[in-house]
Each structure stands twice: as C-alpha cells, then as structure tokens.
Amino acid sequence: MILGIESSCDDTGLAIFDERNGSFPYEKTSSQADLHVPYGGVVPQLAAREHLRNFPILLEDLKQKIALPEITKIAVTCGPGLPGSLALGISFARSLGLILKREVLGIHHLRGHLLSPFIGKNLQDNDFRMKNFPHLSLLVSGGNTILSEVSSNFEVKVLAQTIDDAAGEAIDKGAKLLGLKYPGGPEVEHFAAHGDAKFFKFPQAFTKSNEMAFSFSGLKTSLRYMLEKLSDEELREQFNNICASYQFAVVDILTKKMEQALSLRKFHSIGLSGGVSNNHFLRERVQKLGAIKQIVCHLPKAKYTGDNASMIAFAAAVDEIHVSKIIDFYPNWKL
Numbered sequence: 001m002i003l004g005i006e007s008s009c010d011d012t013g014l015a016i017f018d019e020r021n022g023s024f025p026y027e028k029t030s031s032q033a034d035l036h037v038p039y040g041g042v043v044p045q046l047a048a049r050e051h052l053r054n055f056p057i058l059l060e061d062l063k064q065k066i067a068l069p070e071i072t073k074i075a076v077t078c079g080p081g082l083p084g085s086l087a088l089g090i091s092f093a094r095s096l097g098l099i100l101k102r103e104v105l106g107i108h109h110l111r112g113h114l115l116s117p118f119i120g121k122n123l124q125d126n127d128f129r130m131k132n133f134p135h136l137s138l139l140v141s142g143g144n145t146i147l148s149e150v151s152s153n154f155e156v157k158v159l160a161q162t163i164d165d166a167a168g169e170a171i172d173k174g175a176k177l178l179g180l181k182y183p184g185g186p187e188v189e190h191f192a193a194h195g196d197a198k199f200f201k202f203p204q205a206f207t208k209s210n211e212m213a214f215s216f217s218g219l220k221t222s223l224r225y226m227l228e229k230l231s232d233e234e235l236r237e238q239f240n241n242i243c244a245s246y247q248f249a250v251v252d253i254l255t256k257k258m259e260q261a262l263s264l265r266k267f268h269s270i271g272l273s274g275g276v277s278n279n280h281f282l283r284e285r286v287q288k289l290g291a292i293k294q295i296v297c298h299l300p301k302a303k304y305t306g307d308n309a310s311m312i313a314f315a316a317a318v319d320e321i322h323v324s325k326i327i328d329f330y331p332n333w334k335l
Contacts, residue, residue: 027064076312141276147214196241
C-alpha cells in the first residue's frame with residue numbers, strides 16, 4: 001500500500017496505490033485554482049501556504065478510508081516544481097515516515113506524468129511491455145513540452161522539447177491577452193469549440209522534420225499584434241475564430257512533431273500526458289494519428305492529466321529503478 005504525495009505547484013494531492021490488485025483505495029486532489037485567479041497565475045508563496053493548510057485536511061480524510069499502519073511505503077514528488085511547494089510535501093512525507101517507521105521514496109514529477117497513461121494497465125507483464133514499448137510520449141503542461149522515447153525499462157530519451165514557452169504556458173498567455181480568466185486552457189478550448197480553426201493562420205516554429213524542437217513564444221507575439229489591429233467590434237465578431245485558430249496552431253505543431261518522430265524509427269505505441277493532455281482537440285488529433293499509423297494510443301484518464309498523487313504512487317510501484325532514496329527537493333530536476 002503506497003502513499004503518494006504531490007505538491008509540485010498549486011495542487012495538493014494524496015493517494016493510496018494497492019500493489020496487490022492495482023487499485024486506488026484513496027485518491028484526492030485539493031485544487032487552489034480559484035485562489036490564484038485574481039493574480040492571473042500561481043503565486044508561489046500563496047501556493048506553499050495552502051499546501052500547509054491542505055495536507056492535514058487530506059490526511060484526516062484519508063484516515064476515514066485507510067488505517068495509516070496499512071501504508072507500507074511513502075512516495076513524494078521531489079521535483080521539478082516550486083521550491084516552497086516541494087519543500088512542504090517533502091516535510092510532510094518525512095514526518096509521516098518517522099511516525100509510521102516507513103521508507104520514503106523520492107519521485108520525479110515528470111516521470112509520474114509519463115507513466116500516467118498506463119495507470120490501470122499491467123506494466124509488470126513482459127508481454128504487455130513487448131507490445132507497447134518503445135513508446136512515443138508527448139508530455140504537455142503549463143511548464144513542459146517534451147517529446148520523448150520511453151524504453152521498456154522506462155529509460156527516457158528526449159527527442160524534442162521547447163526552447164522557450166511550454167505549450168500550456170502559450171495557451172494561458174494567449175488567454176490572458178484575450179481577456180480570459182486563469183487558468184486559460186479550458187477557457188480557450190470552450191470558445192474554440194464554436195469557431196473555425198482555419199479562419200486565421202498563426203505562425204508555427206520548427207515545422208521541418210530535421211528540426212526536432214518546439215517554440216511557442218512567436219505564436220503569442222503574433223496574437224498580440226493581431227489584437228492590436230482589431231477594433232472592439234471585430235474582436236467580438238471573430239473571438240471564437242481567434243480562439244479556435246490559436247488552439248489549432250499549438251495542437252497542430254505538437255501532432256506534427258509526433259508524426260515526424262514516428263517516421264524516424266519504429267514505436268509500438270504513442271501517448272499523451274500532462275495537464276494539456278486533457279484538451280479534447282489534442283486528444284482527438286493524437287488518437288487520429290494513432291489510427292492512421294495503426295499504432296496503439298495510450299491516453300490518461302482526465303483525473304490523471306493534471307498534477308495528482310495517484311501517478312506518484314503508481315510510479316513508485318512500477319518504476320522502482322528510478323526512485324530516489326535521497327529525499328531532497330530539486331526544483332529544476334531534468335528528465
């Protein structure tokens with residue numbers, strides 16, 4: 001029974017993963033999103049303060065479902081993330097470890113995301129691994145855009161990553177320019193659903209197959225210049241089309257890079273992870289790519305797309321060779 005603890009940014013999470021049957025007897029995330037709305041983004045000091053308040057509340061809730069002595073291991077996010085938020089989670093994990101006399105394991109937050117599409121699947125089965133690895137993973141969030149090759153031993157080789165803004169960050173910044181509330185991704189997606197994705201053409205960087213990288217800063221600048229030229233009436237009339245076209249530019253280059261990677265070598269499956277992987281348009285495009293290429297597509301359940309403790313507990317169970325026995329916080333921990 002592995003207790004997962006997540007606090008890399010502004011979501012406080014606890015989850016229990018039962019290795020015996022692959023189930024989650026407990027999983028809960030306390031979101032701070034509404035608290036940060038007035039600031040247009042996450043305020044680190046505020047996030048850390050809320051983790052301090054939320055962990056005891058979640059622990060009391062967990063105790064209604066699971067007796068603490070049943071926990072056999074504790075797994076905590078050690079990075080990357082906000083230093084203050086990480087420190088709160090690690091302190092909480094160490095304290096529980098001392099009280100319960102249980103081993104505490106450090107988990108790489110991004111590895112948790114990479115493995116989240118496989119939650120509910122038997123990664124310990126050699127036949128499953130042979131059929132699904134090497135795996136082409138696209139991790140897309142507010143802070144990361146990473147296309148990587150994942151081996152059957154969960155070794156990660158980065159194939160392409162952003163040189164500036166992450167895809168989620170670009171969408172959030174675009175939403176802010178459009179006057180939409182934080183977090184901007186769901187807001188842009190909502191209005192995009194009623195617009196024409198081909199109405200406006202926004203620029204895309206590194207479109208050639210030999211340019212394995214992402215860049216989204218130019219996209220945001222292009223949107224700003226467009227908005228400066230539009231009258232208030234034109235903006236109202238074209239608002240849905242702008243959102244749809246902006247979202248399309250991000251999603252299209254993400255899936256193009258996946259397709260280019262598939263042309264370079266043979267993969268047995270493809271998958272999405274990270275907060276932006278909950279975007280329905282992106283999920284549809286990746287599923288379509290999988291169908292065209294006749295390759296298995298793994299998508300995480302919606303509740304496992306954002307920051308959550310379930311993926312941390314799951315990673316501790318299936319990816320033992322990459323857990324850290326040295327419990328410290330690493331804000332800039334690379335894959």
